[in-house]
Each structure stands twice: as structure tokens, then as C-alpha cells.
Amino acid sequence: MQLDLGSDPRTDVLRQLQAGLIARFGRIVRPLDKRRSPEWVLVHGVIGAQTKTAASNASTDGLLGEFGSWNAVAAVAVEEIEQRLQRQTFPSVAAKRLSDCLNAIIAQRGTVDLRHLSNLDLEQAMAWLESLPGVARKNSAGVMNASTFNRKAMVIDGHHRRIMQRMGIVPAKADTAKTYDTLMPIVPEEWSAADMDEHHLLLKKLGQTHCRPRAPQCDACPARGNCDTGRHAERP
Numbered sequence: 001m002q003l004d005l006g007s008d009p010r011t012d013v014l015r016q017l018q019a020g021l022i023a024r025f026g027r028i029v030r031p032l033d034k035r036r037s038p039e040w041v042l043v044h045g046v047i048g049a050q051t052k053t054a055a056s057n058a059s060t061d062g063l064l065g066e067f068g069s070w071n072a073v074a075a076v077a078v079e080e081i082e083q084r085l086q087r088q089t090f091p092s093v094a095a096k097r098l099s100d101c102l103n104a105i106i107a108q109r110g111t112v113d114l115r116h117l118s119n120l121d122l123e124q125a126m127a128w129l130e131s132l133p134g135v136a137r138k139n140s141a142g143v144m145n146a147s148t149f150n151r152k153a154m155v156i157d158g159h160h161r162r163i164m165q166r167m168g169i170v171p172a173k174a175d176t177a178k179t180y181d182t183l184m185p186i187v188p189e190e191w192s193a194a195d196m197d198e199h200h201l202l203l204k205k206l207g208q209t210h211c212r213p214r215a216p217q218c219d220a221c222p223a224r225g226n227c228d229t230g231r232h233a234e235r236p
């Protein structure tokens with residue numbers, strides 16, 4: 001993807017949004033020494049559909065703690081994995097996806113190890129991840145950005161996508177991949193991978209507090225000045 005950095009007015013909107021969110025919520029920084037391995041982040045995403053982060057954290061840690069390696073988890077029957085994923089919203093789906101994904105990596109690489117991705121450019125690495133069963137754009141970007149890889153990929157969940165749509169930064173019906181493709185070329189040039197991670201975490205916070213799926217609370221929202229929806233919302 002050719003980045004045309006700095007020339008789109010939405011780039012400044014993202015800068016202003018970030019400053020406003022930090023002013024409202026404070027810094028939300030994921031320390032480098034607290035980052036998980038790329039394999040852990042991948043598993044967390046594959047089993048995490050419609051499930052709270054804390055539950056998926058516990059399930060992912062539980063599997064690795066019990067079996068000792070992702071290769072060992074890949075060798076376990078799907079039904080046994082399912083028994084360990086009862087915290088997940090869809091345990092049977094999560095177990096099947098995880099088994100298929102881990103075994104697909106082993107079929108290609110001989111072992112569950114993603115280190116080869118650090119030798120690929122970002123688009124190639126994400127395309128490789130998205131060729132695996134159960135891996136879509138949110139998870140591939142998470143592996144690149146929120147793991148020890150710490151690379152410049154924007155993670156987009158439902159909160160992030162909804163806010164970008166309501167603000168008019170991405171098209172109203174953009175899916176996750178379209179949102180990613182729209183945002184990546186307009187991300188401020190000076191933002192590091194950690195800034196992009198913090199941006200995502202701040203937007204998640206905004207989505208949980210003000211820009212909720214139903215009845216957004218625009219009157220008190222720190223993004224209102226830059227938001228197409230907020231500007232047209234009725235003032236109290």
C-alpha cells in the first residue's frame with residue numbers, strides 16, 4: 001500500500017482526536033515488557049469472538065499453562081480444547097477454529113512459531129496470517145501491533161469501526177478490512193506503533209463510555225467537535 005502521509009485533512013482530525021481522548025481519559029499505554037508473544041495474541045484473537053478480553057486472556061493463559069506449548073494444544077482433540085474454553089461465548093466454534101489454525105501453521109511451518117513474519121513486510125505478513133483458518137483483519141493487525149512485534153498496523157474492533165463511521169472518517173458501511181484500508185494511509189506520519197495501539201485503546205474506551213452502539217452520548221463526548229454525527233446531534 002502506498003502511503004500518502006500528511007496530505008489528507010482527516011490526518012489532522014486523528015491528531016486532534018488523540019489529544020482530546022488523552023485529555024479526557026489519560027494515557028493508556030501498553031508497556032513493552034507486558035506485551036505477549038505473537039502466537040499468544042493470535043490464539044487470543046482466534047478464540048475471542050464476542051467474548052470479553054479478560055475471559056479470553058484467562059482462556060489463552062489456561063491453555064498454555066496446562067499444555068505447555070501451542071504445538072501440544074494442536075495435538076489435543078477438539079472436544080478437549082472445547083472443555084477448556086467454557087469461558088468463551090462460543091466454546092465449540094472457538095475450539096474448532098483454534099485447532100484448525102494451529103494445525104495449519106504446523107502444516108506450513110512445522111511448528112507453531114511466527115518469527116518468520118518479522119522478515120516480511122507488513123502487508124505480506126498480514127496476508128499470510130489471514131490465509132489461516134479463523135484469522136481476519138482485526139486479529140492479523142493485533143498480532144502485528146499489540147504483540148512483541150510492535151509494528152505499525154491499526155487494530156480495529158467494533159467500537160473503533162463504529163466511531164470512525166459516525167465521525168465520517170470512514171464510509172458509513174465500511175467493514176473492518178475497509179476501515180483498516182481507509183485509515184492506514186491517513187494515520188499521522190509521526191505516530192509510532194505504540195501510538196497506534198494507544199489510539200485503538202482510547203477509542204475502545206470512548207466506545208464503552210460515550211459512543212455506545214445505541215444512544216451515543218454526544219453532549220459530553222470529547223470527539224464531538226470533529227464528529228459528523230455529533231455536530232448534528234441535538235444539544236441538551
Ligand code: SF4
Nearest residue numbers: 211216218221227230
Ligand atoms: S460525538 Fe457522538 S457520535 Fe461522535 S464520537 Fe462522540 S458519542 Fe460518537
